[in-house]
Amino acid sequence: MAAQSGGQRTEGRPDGGEPRDESLLTVALAFAANLGIAVAKVVAALITGSASMAAEAAHSIADTFNEVLLLVGLRRSGRPADRRHPLGYGKERYIWTLLVAVAIFGMGALFSFYQGIETLTGHRRAAESGAVVGYAVLAVAFVLEAVSWQQAVRQVRAAAREEDLPLRAYIRRTDEPTSISVLLEDSAALIGLVIAFGGLGLHQLTGSATWDGVGSLLIGVLLTAVALVLGRINLNLLIGSQADPRIVADVRARLGRADEVEWVVDIVTVTFGADRVLVCARLDFRDSLSAAEVERACVRMARELRDAHEEIDEVFLEPVPRDDPELRERVIARYGRTLRPRDSEA
Template sequence: MADQEHESRLTVLLAFGANLGIAVAKVAAALITGSASLAAEAAHSIADTFNEVLLFVGLRRSGRPADRRHPLGYGLERYIWTLLVAVAIFGMGALFAFYQGAETLLGRRGGEVDPLVGYLVLGVSAVLEGISWRQAFRQVRADARAEGLPLAAFIRRTDEPASISVLLEDTAALTGLAVAFAGLSLRHLTGSAVWDGIGSLLIGVLLTAVALVLGRINLHLLVGRQADPRLVADVRRRLAAAPEVEWVADILTLTVGTDRVLVCARLDFRDGLTSAGVEHATVRMARELRAAHEEIDEVFLEAVPRDDPELRARVIGRYGDRFRDPPGGPPGGPPGGGDRPGPGRP
């Protein structure tokens, strides 16, 4: 976890340095050439530079330890700052690109001078963005391999959005540079500003797509997302295998930060256990779960009767016909059959 945190900060800082230099160069080139595509890319890089500051603030603030007012820590704050990144990409980058493109297509921008400066800036920008992209891709790929997931599945499931944000930003930046180069070249070759305006609009569409993807990732994390289904399945298996447990009635997991998971389970303990036996069993099982999964931060285990009607109604209401009764079924018969997945299972 500490290594991943260090790697995330390195990725963000490298992206900040690259984007700051690129933004300055693009602004100068846009003013010299009058290119709408370059102006859109300049706004894009300014937004990315601002975004790295937001990501770094999120990394710092979310790492604060738990306290009385925030007993589960500040891990969720990281997702708020990354959500602001998505808003900034759209508000500062995409909308400006749409504006520049519309202005150019409507003929409200002046003529272009020699685009040589634009070509040079785009080339240098591509090199710097490539360095930042390589660092972000290397981290995301390493994290995906550590989780045993394909890259696309890891991006959908990750609870560490900082490196994903940088990777998506840099991917959009490299694509945007190619679009800006095409728009600038076609304007230079044909003498028509339409191509430049179209390039700016395409950059706006690209940035909007990135903002939506980042917003969706962080929205799910902020609303409250279940832990990795593989972790949930293993927790269920370990609890069900405990000699004191008759049946795992319910499992709730919640991602409360990067590599931080809250586990709550309701267990039907075997008849004949004393209260002291239940207490010792819950402490041991919680310790075993934390030892098996480093990301499990807190474990709450509750003793419940399997045939409690209110509990059954809540579990069935949450999981529907995915609910599975214990062998033999509770009094009154099984609601959904004994061969279906149980609560909390993926």
């Protein structure tokens, strides 16, 4: 195998600059907001006895704990490659973010369901006084959550613009789940606050605790949905997803246009960290080339790919015959057809 490996790059960008700093700011701001909100909600839940308020308190405690997990993930995933981990620690970020999804469900959703069921079955009674305290805490929490949410939205939108993708497409394709986690958490927090306000208000207006219990159950459903979305995103990244289809298409086109290459036999791309892509390609070189010419071509093409796409961190190019039956079967099994020479489709 002829191989050309690029130097390890710092998470986010080769120069280790803005994206990681921006993620740290987003997570730190969310942590500070959630910590203050969690304390206020716990006090309000004790005063009002509201199931919805207790569910929101558990929600904020879970979110505060989650920001710690995200900060740990950012720090540990940025470690440089070493002998035991030659591709670095980029994927460790996905493990910590997956734990966030588990915590949202385990600490937030299940507790919300418990509070709601207790209230609906009559085993929990809310205090008749203290509603004003609950409203005040919810209002302040909404303002603080909105500040954190704005920062998360700003970062995600800026990243989507940089990738030239619509926001929803960026969320589906991103290999940087930290800011997405904060965005989903804060969005759920704002919606949960509205639900808690409604449950508390309807309970006060009607005198029926059913509304408070329903509010707690709805918060549990909301947190379950967020946990599932986050879990799905990080599960795909941990399994090893293909790079952005536009990068794949351009890599295939560039390799196919090389004068030394007759056929792009196979190409595999894998995301192994935030903005870090591994490219492996099997190429049928012209038979007239010498071994030294093939080696120089591999070095040149690998360098050109890394220059064209800063996300590409490692490139491995292998000369193979395009008519090998076993290799042909593997390619067809992966793509449904063999690749064509100078093929630019993703």
